[in-house]
Amino acid sequence: MPRPKTQAGEAHADEQVRYRCKLKARGVPEASQVDVAVAAAVAVSFARSRGKPNGDAAFDALVDLAKTILVDRGYNPAEADKKTRGRLQFRSDMDSLNAITTAPPTDRSSPHYFRFKKRDSRVPRSEGGGAA
Numbered sequence: 402m403p404r405p406k407t408q409a410g411e412a413h414a415d416e417q418v419r420y421r422c423k424l425k426a427r428g429v430p431e432a433s434q435v436d437v438a439v440a441a442a443v444a445v446s447f448a449r450s451r452g453k454p455n456g457d458a459a460f461d462a463l464v465d466l467a468k469t470i471l472v473d474r475g476y477n478p479a480e481a482d483k484k485t486r487g488r489l490q491f492r493s494d495m496d497s498l499n500a501i502t503t504a505p506p507t508d509r510s511s512p513h514y515f516r517f518k519k520r521d522s523r524v525p526r527s528e529g530g531g532a533a
Contacts, residue, residue, distance in 0.1 A: 441494070441498050442502070443489065444488070444490075444492050444495065445495070445498045445499060445502055447463070468481045
C-alpha cells in the first residue's frame with residue numbers, strides 16, 4: 402500500500418532521483434544492481450562447476466547457507482531450499498549470462514600487460530631468442 406505523499410517525502414524522492422542520475426552518469430552501479438550481478442555470477446559459476454570435483458558439494462554448501470539465513474528469517478526450511486535451488490539452477494537468462502561472461506573483454510588489454518606494463522615470465526623461450 403503506497404504511503405501518503407508528504408512534502409518531506411517528495412523532497413527526499415527528488416534527492417534520490419538526482420543522486421541516481423549522478424551515479425548513472427558516472428557509471429557507478431547501485432547496491433541492488435551489484436546484488437543482482439553477484440547472484441547471477443554465482444549461478445553461472447555453479448552451472449559451470451556442476452559434475453566437477455567439489456562442484457556439487459560447493460553448490461550444496463551455498464544452498465545450505467542461504468537456507469539457514471532464510472529459516473532464521475522465518476521461512477519454511479523445505480520451501481527455502483527449493484526456492485534457492487530453483488533461483489540458482491533454473492534461470493531463464495543462463496544462456497545470455499554465459500555469453501556475457503565468456504566473451505573477451507573489449508575495454509582493455511590483457512590484465513598482465515595492464516598491471517605490469519611488461520611481460521613477467523620465467524620461461525626464456527617465451528621472451529624470444531630462447532632455445533626452441
